[in-house]
Amino acid sequence: MTFKIEKAQRKALPLLAMLYGKSGTGKTYSALKLAQGLLDKPEDRICLIDSENMRASYYSDIFDFDVINIEAPHTPERYMEAFKLAESKYNVIIIDSFSSVWDGEGGILEMVDNESERLQKIGKAGKGLHIWTKPKMKYKRMMNAIMGSRTHKILCCQSKEPIKQVGNKMVNLDAVPICEPKLEYQMLIKFHLMEGGKVSLKSCIMEMIKDKLNITGYLTTEHGNIIKNWLNEGVAVDIRLRNLKRDCRDQALQGVQALDNFFKNLGIDNKKLIAEFADDDFKSEVRRLAEEADLSKKQNEEDETTELNAAQPNPANFKLDLTGEKKKEESKEPETNQVQPNPVKTQTPLTEEAKEEILREEKEELENG
Numbered sequence: 001m002t003f004k005i006e007k008a009q010r011k012a013l014p015l016l017a018m019l020y021g022k023s024g025t026g027k028t029y030s031a032l033k034l035a036q037g038l039l040d041k042p043e044d045r046i047c048l049i050d051s052e053n054m055r056a057s058y059y060s061d062i063f064d065f066d067v068i069n070i071e072a073p074h075t076p077e078r079y080m081e082a083f084k085l086a087e088s089k090y091n092v093i094i095i096d097s098f099s100s101v102w103d104g105e106g107g108i109l110e111m112v113d114n115e116s117e118r119l120q121k122i123g124k125a126g127k128g129l130h131i132w133t134k135p136k137m138k139y140k141r142m143m144n145a146i147m148g149s150r151t152h153k154i155l156c157c158q159s160k161e162p163i164k165q166v167g168n169k170m171v172n173l174d175a176v177p178i179c180e181p182k183l184e185y186q187m188l189i190k191f192h193l194m195e196g197g198k199v200s201l202k203s204c205i206m207e208m209i210k211d212k213l214n215i216t217g218y219l220t221t222e223h224g225n226i227i228k229n230w231l232n233e234g235v236a237v238d239i240r241l242r243n244l245k246r247d248c249r250d251q252a253l254q255g256v257q258a259l260d261n262f263f264k265n266l267g268i269d270n271k272k273l274i275a276e277f278a279d280d281d282f283k284s285e286v287r288r289l290a291e292e293a294d295l296s297k298k299q300n301e302e303d304e305t306t307e308l309n310a311a312q313p314n315p316a317n318f319k320l321d322l323t324g325e326k327k328k329e330e331s332k333e334p335e336t337n338q339v340q341p342n343p344v345k346t347q348t349p350l351t352e353e354a355k356e357e358i359l360r361e362e363k364e365e366l367e368n369g
Contacts, residue, residue, distance in 0.1 A: 009234075009235045010233070010234040010235065011234045011235050011236075011237050012231055012232055012233070012234035012235060012236050012237055013188075013231065013234065013237060014149065014150055014151055014152045014153065014231070015038060015152040015153065015154070015188055015189070015227060015228075015231060016147070016152075016153050016155075016186065016187055016188050017034070017152075017153070017154045017155070017187060017188060017189045017190070017191070017227075018098075018154075018155045018156075018157060018177060018183075018184060018187045018189075018190045018191070019031050019034075019154065019155070019156050019157070019191045019193055019219075020156070020157040020158070020159045020175070020176075020177035020178075020184075020190070020191070020192060020193070021158075021159050021175070021192060021193030021194060022158070022159055022175075022195075023158065025193040025194060025195060025196075025197060026193055026196075026197030026218075027096065027097075027156040027157075027193050028048075028052075028055065028056050028059065028094075028096050028156060029059060029062075029197070030191070030193060030197065030199065030218070030219040031048075031094045031096060031154045031156050032046070032048070032059060032062075032063045032065065032094070033218075033219050033220055033221050033223075033224065034154060034219050034221075034223060034224040034227075035065070035092040035094055035152070035154060035224060036063065036221040036224060037220070037221040037222060037223060037224020037225035037226070037227070037228060038091070038092050038152045038224045038225075038227065038228045039091060039092065039228075040091065040228065040232075044091040044092075045065070045066065045089065045090045045091060045092075046063070046064070046065040046066070046090060046091070046092045046093075046094065047065065047066045047067070047068065047086040047089070047090040047092070047093050047094070048065055048066070048067050048068070048093075048094040048095075048096060049067075049068045049070060049079070049082050049083065049086065049093065049094065049095045049096070050067050050068065050069050050070065050096055051069075051070045051071075051074055051095075051096070051097055051100040051101075051104065052096060052097055052100075054067075054069050056094075056096060065094075066090070068082045068085065068086060070082055070100075072104065072105035072106055073105055073106020073107075074100040074101050074104040074105060074106045074107045075101070075106045075107070075111075075138070076101055076108070076135075076138040076139050076141065076142035077138060077141075077142070078106075079095070079101050079142050080141060080142040080145045080146075083095070083142075083145055083146055083149070084145060086151075087149045087150070087151050090151060091151060091152065092151060092152040092153075092154065093149075093151050093152070093153055093154070094153075094154045094155075094156065095146075095153070095154070095155050095156065096156035097156050097157060097158055098155040098156060098157050098179060099157045099158040099177070099178040099179055101139075101142070102178060102179050102180055103178055108135045108138075108139055108180070111134070111135040111138075112131055112132055112135050115131045115132075115134060115135065116131045119131065122306045123306075124306075130299070133296045133299065134296060134300060137253060137292075137293060137296050139180065140253055140289075141250060141253045141254075144246060144249045144250055144253065145246070145250065147186070147246075148242060148243070148245065148246030148249070149246075150239050150242065150243070152228075155179075155183075155187075157177035157178055157179050158177070158178045159175040159176060159177055159178060159192070160175065160176060160178055161173060161174070161175050161176075162176060175192060184203075187203065187205075188204070188205050188206060189201070189203070189204045189205070189206065189227070190202045190203045190204070191215075191219065197218055198217050198218060199215055199217070199218060199219050200215075201213065201215050206227070206230060208230075209226060209227065209230045212226050212230075213226055213227075240270075240273060241273055241274075244270055244273060244274055245274075245282065247262070248262060248274070248286055249285075249286055249289065251290075252286040252287070252289035252290040252293065253289055253290075253293050254290075254293060255290055255293045255294045255297060256287075256290040256291060256293075256294050258290070259286060259287070259290040
């Protein structure tokens with residue numbers, strides 16, 4: 001593996017921020033305020049991807065923004081599709097709520113439960129890391145699309161308060177966002193919204209601007225402006241290379257064949273670009289992703305075959321059952337303990353001579369009598 005040593009320089013990367021809190025704490029309003037300050041030019045636009053029953057549109061009288069409404073199922077594929085639709089036209093994208101793709105209807109946790117149930121039906125273990133394989137690959141593709149985008153991103157999440165037993169008491173811990181556990185640590189800045197919309201700055205990779213932000217109560221457009229100016233001071237990033245790497249990872253997450261086709265079909269300029277700037281570390285990364293994707297596909301195909309076979313009747317057994325029924329039917333005999341009806345006795349008609357003989361005997365009996 002080849003490594004490259006270079007002077008550290010702060011890059012002018014887009015913002016990746018998280019706002020989390022309970023319902024009614026003002027996450028949507030605060031996110032729109034922050035987004036306003038991130039806009040550079042008058043023609044710059046904000047898009048909000050709304051999974052909260054079109055609630056964001058209530059703020060259309062206050063803020064100028066466009067919206068993409070997402071209804072259930074809240075799958076990673078649908079979120080990725082909505083994000084890609086917005087990123088080419090908008091400078092700031094707000095996703096509200098990002099929690100839905102994790103624990104909402106059709107989200108990652110539901111996908112894991114469904115996978116567990118499916119595996120148990122075909123006689124396989126319904127617990128363990130393997131039940132996360134398919135949902136995890138879909139989540140990775142979505143996050144690759146979001147993280148590699150040139151736009152500013154603001155993720156709004158619901159929050160929960162975990163409970164821990166301390167001695168004989170149950171203690172509420174600090175609120176945490178409802179999302180993939182590692183996601184909050186990837187944020188450049190993270191805000192916790194409390195009752196009444198007041199904001200607490202929970203983490204900020206940009207330590208030098210904490211004092212400049214001076215957040216004492218609520219998020220404002222000025223806070224967004226301060227963050228934007230600090231980001232713009234960094235060294236410009238080659239957007240073409242950034243997008244190329246993101247597309248490369250996306251193809252890798254679909255398997256080795258898709259990755260090979262991606263490299264094969266690259267234009268001459270892009271081939272030169274990726275050959276010059278994509279180091280061996282990146283190439284090893286995408287190759288590993290592609291191999292993992294193929295392994296996941298192979299496992300899924302085997303599971304589907306097992307599931308299909310389990311649902312089909314065995315032809316041999318089916319024939320055997322028919323033969324057995326037929327034999328039983330042919331050899332069927334009346335049971336010995338069954339009560340048989342008495343046979344009906346038939347009488348032979350009397351001749352005329354017999355009739356006369358009977359009459360004569362009856363007459364003699366009467367005379368002697």
